[in-house]
Amino acid sequence: GSPLRIKSGRTMLQEAELLLQQGFSRLEINNEIKKIDELLKENEPVSCENATCNIVIDRATVINDEDNISRIADSVQTAFFEGHGQCIVKIYEGDSVVEEHFSNLFEADGIEFEEPSVHMFSFNNPVGACPTCEGYGKVIGIDEDLVIPNKSLSIYQDAVACWKGDKMKEWKDELVNAAEKFNFPIHKPFYELTREQRLLLWTGNKYFQGLHGFFKMLEENAYKIQYRVMLSRYRGKTDCPDCQGTRLKKEAGYVKVGEQSIQDLVLLPINELTPFFTTLTLSEYEAQVAERILTEINNRLDFLNDVGLGYLSLNRLSSSLSGGESQRINLATSLGSSLVGSMYILDEPSIGLHSRDTDRLIRVLRKLQKLGNTVIVVEHDEEIIRAADEIIDIGPLAGRLGGEVVFQGTHDELEHSEESMTAKYLTGREKIEIPKSRRKWNNFIEVTGARENNLRNIDVKFPLNTICVVTGVSGSGKSSLVTKVLYPALAKMFGGFSEKTGQHDQIRGDFNLITSVEFVDQNPIGKSSRSNPVTYLKVYDEIRKLYSELQSSKYNGFKPSHFSFNIEGGRCEECQGEGEITVEMQFMADIHLMCESCKGKRFRDEVLEITYEGKNIFDILDLTVNEAIDFFSSQLSTSAKKIAKMLKPLQDVGLGYVKLGQSSSTLSGGESQRIKLASFLAKEKGTPSLFIFDEPTTGLHFHDIRKLLASFNALIARGHSIIIIEHNLDVIKCADWVIDLGPEGGKDGGRLIFEGRPEDLVNVPESYTGASLKGKL
Incomplete structure (x- = not known):
């Protein structure tokens, strides 16, 4: 026989009726055999909740002949199938009964495992998605970042925002007074606490109630308006408690390859995942099964590495990628599909790429071309222009003064073109001059202990009334430092609205010398098509x-x-x-x-x-x-x-x-950014501001970069300060001060490699920016 499993939503009698239709005639309920049709005639509700119910598959006298053994083998197979991997054999000898249970599920510890399928490892499929968060990885709950907004404070210094004030202070006091009994460091900054200590703060113990207890109390009193308001203040999207943000149900984590589950692998950056798969040791049979799949995985990871995205982890949300990163992922996808005879049109694939990675991008484009494809690139990057087989230069100027083909031919022929503005810059007839002197500075704003994303607890000084450029390879932590830590902290200080500030200890400096902070991005200048x-x-x-x-x-x-x-x-x-x-x-x-x-x-x-x-x-x-x-x-x-x-x-x-x-809807991102810049230049000399630009040279020709730098200098002359995140070497060489992060991207980045003048950066051996800058200086 086999255990009877009643599918959810069915009654015992409905299940019995289905079994009768399948050809089964008897059930065993509490060791008593009953005919199914008689059960159905009685129509009495029968429950298996408090009773043992088995399907009787077969009853036979065991005789040692071929037909009998064949029949028993078939019955055992049916029992395993109907019992979902479980089979019961009862042997009657006189009055005694021997009952044996068999299973093919290998569940030595009592856990029943599902047979793995492709869908089990996908959070977009109900089979694999975590049932609590439905595969989103986040649930609405109490947000730790709102409860403990400043992680550089200790518990004693009121790191827990909700335990402030006369009434709620008693929760903090309970922990502070008992901390000695279980060695809890109440004077240590929150970010230095171990994982166990942080968990204890939430769960509590016999000496204090913890944050879970505190919020449970708030929920129990939610009928009072002040408690409802307090609860809403700390609610936000938090990691799902069941899957810890991995988005898959726990059964997916039981399946391991090379001691790693799929949840472990998607957390690794691509450049660490590559050696994992190349050094994977498999048995002969496993290697045969996985050969084709491993080839595909390794190829795809190599392509992502080739386009300079080795620092990304596979679980990174696509909404958090920059435009350049998204475009390069599409490029890697195209390479992975190995199409032949296709035409690829790429619009500035070098956006967001450090000059170190441009060579790799050129190799990727070459690879696409060698497969038998045509690659058309709209680009301003000098290295990519020089690497092209055929160059088409449109101009001579912009707008109504453009739109003509000024030149078409090879790179060598281009250098002899008289009309082409591109040729003038490539040959050095026109150039962006290096400033004769760098501005000296005495005033600054300093961020200390920056730890957002991959930043390694760094202290950085940003000089005022200068052009300060933040550089580093893709993923080195530039955006984390400037747009996630510095800008939100200053925006809040000057009364502006901004997203939550990234982790850092403090921000200090000569705030009296600036009256506002402006983040000049590439978003459209107006919300409607009417703005211009x-x-x-x-x-x-x-x-x-x-x-x-x-x-x-x-x-x-x-x-x-x-x-x-x-x-x-x-x-x-x-x-x-x-x-x-x-x-x-x-x-x-x-x-x-x-x-x-x-x-x-x-x-x-x-x-x-x-x-x-x-x-x-x-x-x-x-x-x-x-x-x-x-x-x-x-x-x-x-x-x-x-x-x-x-x-x-x-x-x-x-x-x-x-x-x-x-x-405004027809303007490019770079044009929108420059219109915003023009609006600041139009203002009379007045209140000095700090301007932050994120890659302002996107979409700009050498000639336009020259004009842009002149505009920056005009802003400095009016008493403003400028911080630029940039890869463009012409902008870096014209900076007064350079902050270089790195040395690599992802977890190998986030360190302060250099801060100083561009001339001194070229002498730093571990800086990729310095190596690229040598040729420009």
Whole structure:
């Protein structure tokens, strides 16, 4: 026989009915054999919860002949199948009964193991996902980072935020008074506590109740408003208590290869995972089974290493990857698929790559080409341009002054091109000059004990009123230091809103010398398609004022608002000033059609009849910045001259080719960043700020980088301070102060390799940035 297992959702009688249909006729309930059809006729509810229920598979007298042995073998096989790996054999001899239990599940310790399947190791499948968090790895619970926001404080110094105040202080006192009895270090900073000590703080013991007890008390009193408010203050997304954030159910962890479970392996960075698989020792049979799979795994890991992503771990969320990292993962995927005869188009694959890793990227692109593919790369990086078989240079300048093929040919031919701006920089006819002297500094802001992500408890000084560049290979901890520790800490200090600050001891320095901190990122400048460069810089207010002061405007009663496409009055109401009608398509991208009423000009005919020096308001919005500056500066009126002056910062940051009315949704990340920079340059000399830029050279040609550096110098001249995260060697060589992190990415990074002038960085043997910079200095 075999044990009867009732599937969830079924009653005992429903299960018995199914067994009858399968050809089984008897059940054994508490050692008494009953016929299934009689059980069903009685229709009395039978439960197996408090009784032993087995399926009777077969009853036979054992005779030593072939047919009988064959029949018993078949019955045993059926019993194992129906009993999910368990079989019961009862031997009757006279009045005595011998009962034997057999199992093919190998569960020596009583744990029943599932047979592994591919789905068991996937958190996207209900078979493998942790049932508590449904495969997300996070649950809504009490967030340790909110309970203990400053991990450099000790328990005695009120590290536990919820144990402050007169009433809640008694919970802390309970621990402080009893700490000696079980050697708990109440004066040690929280980050120095061992894992066991941290766990004890939550669980408590016989001397004190712990944080779990505290929050249980809050939940029990949640009918009182003050307790509900306190609970909500400390709720957040926390690691799932059942799977510890691994997202898989615990059964997946029982299966091990080379002493490691899948949960252990996904925590390792790719460059550590590679040696694990290459040195894996398997038996002859296992090696035969795994041969093809191991080849695929090793190939894919090699490709990820080749594109410079060896520092990433496999469990890293894709939402936390930078644009450059995502693009290079797609590149590794393409390599892994071994396609032939395909065309790959890559847009700046060198974004976020240190010059050390560019060589590896070039080798990857070569590998793709040698497989029989065509690779087209849009790129500004000098090394990639020099490595190309064919170069197509578009120009000669940008916007309306661009759009022509200036050159097409090999790298050697390019160097002789007279028209190409790229050729001028590659041959050194034009170059970004090294500053004649570096700015001296006395004032600074210092971060001490930075430990966020892979940072190794480092102390870093950021000088003020200088250009300070933070460098290091991909994954060395630059973003963790600047965007996760420094910026959030300063933003909170100056009253701005920011995400939670990364782990560090303290931040100190000459805060009196700056009044605000600005993080100039590459996000779009406006939330809607209506915003454009001139509305962002407030120049459009002056242009509308100029038009409303014309005689013909006064005659028609037009105010500045009539020249706005955002409010009713002068705009075309058919398209509400958009210039186009959007047709929503339910299952495809929306279609944009030119507005029939205004023919895409955004304003009513009466408004378009008002002209200034032969141009109406639509014509002005259609001018590029360069054209607008020429047009307004040639006029006599002071209003026009003021507009030309306000547009000048856009020209200074290299955006002279952008149209005044160009929708912000059509601007690239680099263009948006430079418009923000122009808005700061446009402000009169006043309150000094600290500007933080994250790779501002993304999407910039050598010529544009030169203009960008001139803008940075203009900001410094106005008393501001600049911190830049950057890989571009032209920016690094022009810095006053360089902070180099490394030496590698991931867990081999996070150390402060060097801080000082660029000239001294080249003498640091373990710095990859220094080695690359030698050629530039």
